[in-house]
Amino acid sequence: MPQAGLKTIISLSFVLAIGFLLVILSCALWKAYYPLLVVATYVLAPVPNWICGHCANPDDFVESSGAAVLDLGRFCTGFLVVMGVALPVLLCHSGLISTPAMIMSIIGGLLIYGTIISFAMFFQEDQDF
Amino acid sequence: MSLPEERLWRFRKPEWLNSIWVRNAGVYTAGGLFSLAFYTLLDSAVWSKSSRNGSTIHVGFVDWLPFIFSALGMLVISNIEKSRLSSESFSYTGYSSSVAWKARVILFLGFASLAGGMAGGVTVFVLKYVVPGVQWPALGMGVENLVSNFLVGLSTVVLWAAVRILSGGITPFDLGAYYFKTPTGKLYTFE
Numbered sequence: 396m397p398q399a400g401l402k403t404i405i406s407l408s409f410v411l412a413i414g415f416l417l418v419i420l421s422c423a424l425w426k427a428y429y430p431l432l433v434v435a436t437y438v439l440a441p442v443p444n445w446i447c448g449h450c451a452n453p454d455d456f457v458e459s460s461g462a463a464v465l466d467l468g469r470f471c472t473g474f475l476v477v478m479g480v481a482l483p484v485l486l487c488h489s490g491l492i493s494t495p496a497m498i499m500s501i502i503g504g505l506l507i508y509g510t511i512i513s514f515a516m517f518f519q520e521d522q523d524f
Numbered sequence: 525m526s527l528p529e530e531r532l533w534r535f536r537k538p539e540w541l542n543s544i545w546v547r548n549a550g551v552y553t554a555g556g557l558f559s560l561a562f563y564t565l566l567d568s569a570v571w572s573k574s575s576r577n578g579s580t581i582h583v584g585f586v587d588w589l590p591f592i593f594s595a596l597g598m599l600v601i602s603n604i605e606k607s608r609l610s611s612e613s614f615s616y617t618g619y620s621s622s623v624a625w626k627a628r629v630i631l632f633l634g635f636a637s638l639a640g641g642m643a644g645g646v647t648v649f650v651l652k653y654v655v656p657g658v659q660w661p662a663l664g665m666g667v668e669n670l671v672s673n674f675l676v677g678l679s680t681v682v683l684w685a686a687v688r689i690l691s692g693g694i695t696p697f698d699l700g701a702y703y704f705k706t707p708t709g710k711l712y713t714f715e
Contacts, residue, residue: 466551469551469552469555470554473551473557474555474556474558475559476555476556477556478563481559481563482563484563485563489571
């Protein structure tokens with residue numbers, strides 16, 4: 396349905412804007428721009444699955460090497476997703492950013508990543524993010 | 525193919541553990557655990573150079589050595605082909621004994637490296653923090669070193685268990701279901 400698709404696009408861009416608002420607020424309010432790394436992390440997080448999905452051979456049914464490449468992509472995705480949460484906690488623990496900045500950057504980062512994943516799921520059903 | 529007479533344990537493996545979703549979630553969890561391990565150690569290194577560290581103890585390269593060994597061990601264990609370990613396999617493709625021998629030696633070195641990394645973490649903790657009597661919060665750096673190496677080992681176990689779910693090989697859950705021994709002591713398997 397084009398109507399449902401339009402509503403989905405509008406709501407997803409709204410959520411993405413809120414995520415970016417939270418991350419930019421966490422940076423600008425305290426003038427410490429380390430939480431922008433969270434945006435870079437979550438923008439890069441779908442990339443390993445995408446690359447390994449194209450590198451793996453879907454027709455290679457007998458050998459399990461295709462599964463190995465896909466598992467490498469999933470491992471790297473898990474690494475990057477947890478990195479998005481671990482990095483603000485690390486910076487807050489060492490006193491480089493304050494606790495409200497950490498909370499806002501984690502929530503904003505998760506909203507950005509959730510938007511990317513939802514977009515991929517809604518408009519590309521066969522992708523395995 | 526699992527016969528009920530050959531079952532070793534009283535509890536069977538649940539059926540939901542055989543799904544592709546659980547397998548993929550296990551691989552994601554392993555990546556997350558490794559990331560947690562890496563950032564725990566990085567947290568101790570960043571904290572040691574921050575303004576909150578009142579002591580003169582700092583995290584150097586020696587503190588990273590156990591994590592490097594643990595990560596190398598995890599790399600070796602995760603990348604080896606587990607089905608090559610049994611040389612007396614009943615399948616007619618027939619793995620040669622030389623490949624099985626190499627696989628066992630490399631797997632042993634991988635586990636030795638992982639265990640050495642964990643032991644190295646304990647060594648650094650004892651020599652650098654416990655013996656000089658370092659107080660909290662500087663002691664947190666040594667604790668984070670221990671937690672980091674333990675999380676790498678846990679990530680290795682989760683990755684092994686997840687990858688072996690649907691591969692037809694043995695997992696820690698159903699080890700007793702697929703193997704049996706002849707009176708002469710040879711080990712056979714149903715693939």
